[in-house]
Amino acid sequence: MGTYIARRLLLMIPTLLGITLLVFSLVAMAPGGIGAGLQVSGGQMSDTSRVMQMQAYLEDRYGLNDPVIVQYGRWLAQISPVKFGPRFQLAPSGIWVKPPRDLPDPPLRGWFEPPSGAELDLAAVSGVSTFEGMRSMDAHERHRSLQRDSEAARRAYVGSIRGFREVLADYARAQGLQDLLDAKGAADPRRFEGVTPIRQGTAWDALAAAAQAMHTAQRSAVTKAAAERASFDAAPYPRMGVPLVPDLLWLGSPDLGVAFSKNRPVSELIRSALPVTLLLNLIAFPIIYLIAIPTGVLAATRRGSWFDSASGAVFLMLWSVPTVLAGVLLIGFVANQQYLGLFPVSGLHDTQAETWTFLPTFGSGFERGWLLDLLWHVALPVTCLVYGGFAVLSKQCRAAMLDNLSADYVRTAKAKGVPKVDVVIRHVFRNSLLPLITMFVGIFPAMLGGSVVVERIFSVPGMGTLILEAIDLRDREIILANTFMIACVNLLALLLADILYAVADPRVSYE
Amino acid sequence: MSVQAQASVASNAPRSAAPLLEVADLAVSFDNASNPGGPRIQAVAGVNMTLFPRQTLAVVGESGCGKSVTAMSAMQLIPRPPGRFDRGSILLEGRDLLSMPESEMLRVRGGEIAMIFQEPMTSLNPVYSIGDQILEAILLHQKLTPDQAVERAIGALEEVGIYNRLKERFKDDALALARGKRDLLSEYPHRFSGGMRQRVMIAMALACQPKVLLADEPTTALDVTIQAQILDLLRQLQNDRGMGIMLITHNLGVVAENADVVCVMYAGRVVEYAPVFELFENPMHPYTRGLFASIPGVRDHRSRLTTVEDVTHEPAEFRKLPGADRGVIPWWPHMPEERRPPLADGRDPYCLHRIGPNRWVGCWRTPELESQASPRPSLDFRRGG
Numbered sequence: 001m002g003t004y005i006a007r008r009l010l011l012m013i014p015t016l017l018g019i020t021l022l023v024f025s026l027v028a029m030a031p032g033g034i035g036a037g038l039q040v041s042g043g044q045m046s047d048t049s050r051v052m053q054m055q056a057y058l059e060d061r062y063g064l065n066d067p068v069i070v071q072y073g074r075w076l077a078q079i080s081p082v083k084f085g086p087r088f089q090l091a092p093s094g095i096w097v098k099p100p101r102d103l104p105d106p107p108l109r110g111w112f113e114p115p116s117g118a119e120l121d122l123a124a125v126s127g128v129s130t131f132e133g134m135r136s137m138d139a140h141e142r143h144r145s146l147q148r149d150s151e152a153a154r155r156a157y158v159g160s161i162r163g164f165r166e167v168l169a170d171y172a173r174a175q176g177l178q179d180l181l182d183a184k185g186a187a188d189p190r191r192f193e194g195v196t197p198i199r200q201g202t203a204w205d206a207l208a209a210a211a212q213a214m215h216t217a218q219r220s221a222v223t224k225a226a227a228e229r230a231s232f233d234a235a236p237y238p239r240m241g242v243p244l245v246p247d248l249l250w251l252g253s254p255d256l257g258v259a260f261s262k263n264r265p266v267s268e269l270i271r272s273a274l275p276v277t278l279l280l281n282l283i284a285f286p287i288i289y290l291i292a293i294p295t296g297v298l299a300a301t302r303r304g305s306w307f308d309s310a311s312g313a314v315f316l317m318l319w320s321v322p323t324v325l326a327g328v329l330l331i332g333f334v335a336n337q338q339y340l341g342l343f344p345v346s347g348l349h350d351t352q353a354e355t356w357t358f359l360p361t362f363g364s365g366f367e368r369g370w371l372l373d374l375l376w377h378v379a380l381p382v383t384c385l386v387y388g389g390f391a392v393l394s395k396q397c398r399a400a401m402l403d404n405l406s407a408d409y410v411r412t413a414k415a416k417g418v419p420k421v422d423v424v425i426r427h428v429f430r431n432s433l434l435p436l437i438t439m440f441v442g443i444f445p446a447m448l449g450g451s452v453v454v455e456r457i458f459s460v461p462g463m464g465t466l467i468l469e470a471i472d473l474r475d476r477e478i479i480l481a482n483t484f485m486i487a488c489v490n491l492l493a494l495l496l497a498d499i500l501y502a503v504a505d506p507r508v509s510y511e
Numbered sequence: 512m513s514v515q516a517q518a519s520v521a522s523n524a525p526r527s528a529a530p531l532l533e534v535a536d537l538a539v540s541f542d543n544a545s546n547p548g549g550p551r552i553q554a555v556a557g558v559n560m561t562l563f564p565r566q567t568l569a570v571v572g573e574s575g576c577g578k579s580v581t582a583m584s585a586m587q588l589i590p591r592p593p594g595r596f597d598r599g600s601i602l603l604e605g606r607d608l609l610s611m612p613e614s615e616m617l618r619v620r621g622g623e624i625a626m627i628f629q630e631p632m633t634s635l636n637p638v639y640s641i642g643d644q645i646l647e648a649i650l651l652h653q654k655l656t657p658d659q660a661v662e663r664a665i666g667a668l669e670e671v672g673i674y675n676r677l678k679e680r681f682k683d684d685a686l687a688l689a690r691g692k693r694d695l696l697s698e699y700p701h702r703f704s705g706g707m708r709q710r711v712m713i714a715m716a717l718a719c720q721p722k723v724l725l726a727d728e729p730t731t732a733l734d735v736t737i738q739a740q741i742l743d744l745l746r747q748l749q750n751d752r753g754m755g756i757m758l759i760t761h762n763l764g765v766v767a768e769n770a771d772v773v774c775v776m777y778a779g780r781v782v783e784y785a786p787v788f789e790l791f792e793n794p795m796h797p798y799t800r801g802l803f804a805s806i807p808g809v810r811d812h813r814s815r816l817t818t819v820e821d822v823t824h825e826p827a828e829f830r831k832l833p834g835a836d837r838g839v840i841p842w843w844p845h846m847p848e849e850r851r852p853p854l855a856d857g858r859d860p861y862c863l864h865r866i867g868p869n870r871w872v873g874c875w876r877t878p879e880l881e882s883q884a885s886p887r888p889s890l891d892f893r894r895g896g
Contacts, residue, residue: 407633408630408633408634409634409636409637411588411628412628412636412712413636414586414588414620415588415620415628415716416620416625416647416648416651416715417616417617417618417619417620417648417651417652418617418621419617420613427636430639431637431638505637505638506637506638506640506699506701507637507699507701
């Protein structure tokens, strides 16, 4: 059994790689590609170079302008527990402090003279000398400050590259080099690499000025980054993880990354959305199981009775109602103040809920309290989650029971004098567990994934809402993190199912 | 097939033993699922038979003739509906099993009447160890501590010879043998062969020392060697305990070698009832003769085997009973109307007629036969001594 589990766990690695690659490709192939949400908001104001530079910065920050396969590789390195490079450090705020990333080279170096002051002397700007003016700060503050400066300089530099490219496009048009522009009329400096420029005219002057600005910005960015790197190397915060090879290879926890549509760590978003979804499902699933399974058992033992037909008909009827319709009808009739107005329309809490006690109070007039308020709010979403679930489970249970009710060993048990209830529970139900186990483990991924439709209708800020928003904005990190989590849980649940099979049925063995 | 020719009339001397199980005029019918409004399917239509202690009563007949339904009725294992007991009774030492309330029936099932089935491969619950399954039967019917129950289970398996291999292996090591016996209890059925499983079934059935064992084709699914072993085992246990066995089979070889009394059934009715040797030497009902004729011999070189129909289609075959001239004609549902004796009323045209001291044959009911009023078939006869 141990080797079997180990083998299954190892097999999960390629499976997960395949799943994430597939999802990554899907996101990349979607219209607009990764980060389409950002480009839409940028496109509306494309004239202002400030917005353009901001967009360039965001693309640089989240690596959106790299080829998809590079992005995927970077994401894998991020999620992998085995990490390359220096160990991260953990700030007291819980933020992971990472070393500064490498800066891109300025484009079309060969077209311009080296900036005044000759080559950058990195050695001169690195080291302790940079800290001179900051002696009074503590290490944390100093690092934060250096990080901020470095980030600002990087933003300016990346923005200046984008500006340079705009000017380069104008220059190309002025010099009759339109062929080198892409379909959208934008210039990719790499395509100008082999061209000898005509160094005259206003267009050239503008380009030279842009290059000048770019080179200045680069120098500043390199200097600041070197300072940040030096500060990082001095390790102002405790290092994270377990070193394997110093400064090269270490073990850390997977990093789900930062959601670029919200500028917050994905793990934080999930941490706030998951409990909501779990709450809904932890109420819904027990209700489904506690009603559907006994109903299925009873329907099977009384096959053909009115109970069998009635339960089947009612459950199938419920199952046939689309959740969307049921949700809207519930809101329209049960929640709407103009009709019954029994339940709140959306959300999880009353606006005043935070000021209430946990349990209801009856002292000076009834106040429902936090818990009751919560249950009152989730009543309709839970109803929507539950009502359609009875049919499949109870029918499966009934079918499995019927398979076994007529089995020979059941006759044997009856011939032994086992009372009828024991025959049904001990012998028939026990043998009907396998299909139920298969269905049971399906709960786990569903719990994480949340119900997109129900959460959307009732404006519940759960996982379903989170992933839907992420898909709208093509937020790579959230989509991938979600998929990755659900895939992991799914694979683990399947393994759990296989283990449970062996527990439930002695004929199943993995030795 | 070798019928031992020693018809021991001596052992047929009247004994004072009371019958264990009496099936009297049992009729069982089922709903017609394919034709809900139509006539009910009459699986058993007035069957009589009697089982004495230490006796093996073989019930023979083709599939669907009502053998199993009779046995299942004794256990009240016929699902009702669709089944229904139309009339008759099954008496276990004088108590009617058909009208017994379920609470009492739970004590009878497994406790006083045990049953083993045809399919050893599927008759054991796959998810419980054989020990659990035997213990379940023991603890249901006997007030024992768990330790005593385990001892009893081991004893039951011992009796059916499950441990023979183990005993050979641990000849010199009593401790290992004891441990091995106990370990075997926690084995699951799928680890056993068909013959071993049938032994487990028998151990389970006999663990509570029942008075009657209903063996519903216990060896049909087993090969000949195992079949002989299982039947020897049953006979030996029967001798040790004085249990009555109703052996349901359609294997005439098994009947010849194991039965004391044979009850031949056809279409839900008893067509012939006789001690085993007398039946094999002189089958009186054409159907019985047809059955025997249809058994191929190794040295027969025929292109076509004799079938039951070959015999029953022969009108002369129906004129061989003593009293044939007075209208004693074997009952046969497929007989053309014109050859049947005329019947005045619309009642059941069948009756079981006592032809000789040890012989009952199913005949067409005539006013004359009705006036003679044959007693119910009851033969307190055992082979050998």
